Amino acid sequence: MGSMETPPEATGGTVGKALHVLDMVAEKMRPVRFNDVLANSPYPKATLYRLLQTLTTQGLLSYDEERQTYAPGMRLVRLAHSAWRQSSLAPVARPFLDALSQEVGETIHLAQIDHGQVLYVDKRNAAQPVEMFSQAGKVGPGYCTGVGKAMMAFLKPADQEQAIQNQSFFRHTEHTLTNADALRSEFAEIREEGVAYDREEHEPGIICIAAPILSSNSRVIGALSITTTTHKYSLEALNELRPLLLNAANEIAQAAENWQFPSS
Amino acid sequence: MGSMETPPEATGGTVGKALHVLDMVAEKMRPVRFNDVLANSPYPKATLYRLLQTLTTQGLLSYDEERQTYAPGMRLVRLAHSAWRQSSLAPVARPFLDALSQEVGETIHLAQIDHGQVLYVDKRNAAQPVEMFSQAGKVGPGYCTGVGKAMMAFLKPADQEQAIQNQSFFRHTEHTLTNADALRSEFAEIREEGVAYDREEHEPGIICIAAPILSSNSRVIGALSITTTTHKYSLEALNELRPLLLNAANEIAQAAENWQFPSS
């Protein structure tokens, strides 16, 4: 399989189209009607109709007959559960997250990287420890989050470049890094430091310190971060937590080692 | 495709086949090699190969080049996140689960029904509140769990019958209901009582009280249960919690009502 580069949009397969439709439905934040989907679909009515039908009979979508609306189906949740257990760091990392959470009492995130985007796979919140599902599975930008930069900094060059290409560089705040070069030079720092900082680059008043989780063969398998607000901590004060953070990251890496990991 | 046995479902579509393969991979509890999949696949080598390739390029599977193994991919997690927010009760129910958890201090489950099977969508555990991910997305049997019976009892007849057909009626314990008629007559009771009990029907020593969550048009949208052990509580004692349980279920139903149709 090594040499086969699939062109970005050259789906050309039924499965690809079906999944594209699934994405269109999932993107919307509420159940959608046939026409809502049709509106921004490249597929003609009849085709779309049958794609939706297929997805529905397969359980990837659920169809509400009364309202005539489609919504993502529960089969996805079941499948995701498998994905979770096998492919995510969450199960392995859980005890270490719990421990770190106890120690620092701040919000902590566990993330993985996927096509240059950050995928949050677990979370602990000081006040309210079970807000998890609202975050698990959520994606975030790579270029302006602590975990994103921590992971990208340690990617092997080809992957890193690819990840950089996928960034939107939207200026969320005045501190956001808005171009590839700024990001690259920060990566150098991050590799030296061993940790990445989010200096209010994503949201004003929100800062974080993040560490990559690396496998023994130096591959990025995730990242861990401690997030807080400028009201509670300065960046310097937050930095005091670095040893704890790095320690947790290392423990997770080691625990993960004993488990087999597909990655990327 | 002159197959010897009737394929799993009358799939007959590429998407169905691809998803079947995805299921085969997801079912295994660890990353699988090509041949592992081939072994219990109805598809010839070449076909399977391309199905796996498709799934991989689509991100539903991830492929570990080093180990040459396939595992469920992170795209599933992203999709599931959408499914979760739109189609599950979890986000709406969260505050009520938290409150109920505080009040009763016992394990509580939030579930939905899917093809006669119970899908656990959220959980609170007294001692150790963050065991969630091990359960969220997990499926369980309908005929021998409190939430399962609570939901099935209030399904409209056609759906109920369909759900009953999907039960395996495996005798987990000596109290398990092992046939459709026993189940049906219990449904009558449940509808009268308003709650369902699990009298050690699934696991010895484990009992629960469960209430359905019904929409204003009397459709089943989920169920809520309080679980404990016979060592701590008798069924009668557990029953004392009924008002709290019903109250929470009602609150969730009401909250869901406002969420379902905010506009559109």
Next chain:
DNA sequence: TTCTTAGTTCCATATATTGAAACTTACGTT
């Protein structure tokens, strides 16, 4: 080396998918 086994590619054929258009509801209007 040669023999296996696992994984990948070829290519003529069979099959599933396609989409314009016709059809059927469902619904709002007069």
Next chain:
DNA sequence: AACGTAAGTTTCAATATATGGAACTAAGAA
């Protein structure tokens, strides 16, 4: 009620796709 309009569903020939037997390659084992 009749009409008009929009949403959703079905048909069917043309076509793009998937299929799978077999040939091929790569990597280990004997």
